[in-house]
Amino acid sequence: MTVVPGTQKSRLDPEPLPRRDWLGLASLWxxxxxxxxxxxxxxxxxxxxxxxxxxxxxxxxxPESLRIGEAFVPPNRAVAVYRxxxxxxxxxxxxxxxxxxxxxxAEGFECPCHGSRFQPDGGVARGPAxxxxxxxxxxxxxxxxxxxxxxxVPTGTKVKA
Numbered sequence: 001m002t003v004v005p006g007t008q009k010s011r012l013d014p015e016p017l018p019r020r021d022w023l024g025l026a027s028l029w030x031x032x033x034x035x036x037x038x039x040x041x042x043x044x045x046x047x048x049x050x051x052x053x054x055x056x057x058x059x060x061x062x063p064e065s066l067r068i069g070e071a072f073v074p075p076n077r078a079v080a081v082y083r084x085x086x087x088x089x090x091x092x093x094x095x096x097x098x099x100x101x102x103x104x105x106a107e108g109f110e111c112p113c114h115g116s117r118f119q120p121d122g123g124v125a126r127g128p129a130x131x132x133x134x135x136x137x138x139x140x141x142x143x144x145x146x147x148x149x150x151x152x153v154p155t156g157t158k159v160k161a
Contacts, residue, residue, distance in 0.1 A: 056150035061143055062088065069120070071104035079136060079147055080104050087158035090138050090147045091122045096131040109133060121155060 060074050062083055071080040078093045078101050093102045093109065100113035108125060109118035117126040122133030137151040138159045145159065 057146060057148040059140070059144055059146050062145070073104065077147075077149070079149060080109075081138075081145070081147065083161055084158075087160045088138055088140075088145055089158040090136040092134040092136055092149070092152075094133075095129055096124075096133065097127075097129040102133070123155075 058074070058077065060072075060081060062072055062081060066072050066083055068084050069082065071082060073080055073093070079090050080093050081088065081090045091109075093104070094100075095102050095111040095113065095116055097111065097114055097116050100111050102109040102111045102116070102118065107117070108120045109122070111117070111129065114128055115126070116124070116129035118129070118133050119125050122135065124130075124132055132155065134152045135155050135157055137148040137153050137157075138145055139148075140146045140159065
């Protein structure tokens, strides 16, 4: 070590930190910081991040102006409800191809995503949909009907209006 003339090193001056020691300390601090952030992140895990979803079952009152064979689509639901001379029934409007919401038309249903077409009873008229639309369980009377989107019934199942 060279000493500049006129300056003397005091014995109280700290020793310079060697480069290897500095790198070792820096890696320890990095590992310690990573562990602290990992622990803080894991403290968030016990909180359930549940998003509220609408109930699978709901009640609907059909409008008096609903004509026979005309679809009634309740707001914020993927269901088309129909009334005919035999009773009331509900068909899911979720396409069996990739889950898009189909639109009721005069000829049945049409998928806006991939072009599947369905007959008025939900049967496949043109693919790529592999299966017909599901008929949903309907119960009720006196103009108030309960539709359960979680339960399917055989095609053609209707409840008396």
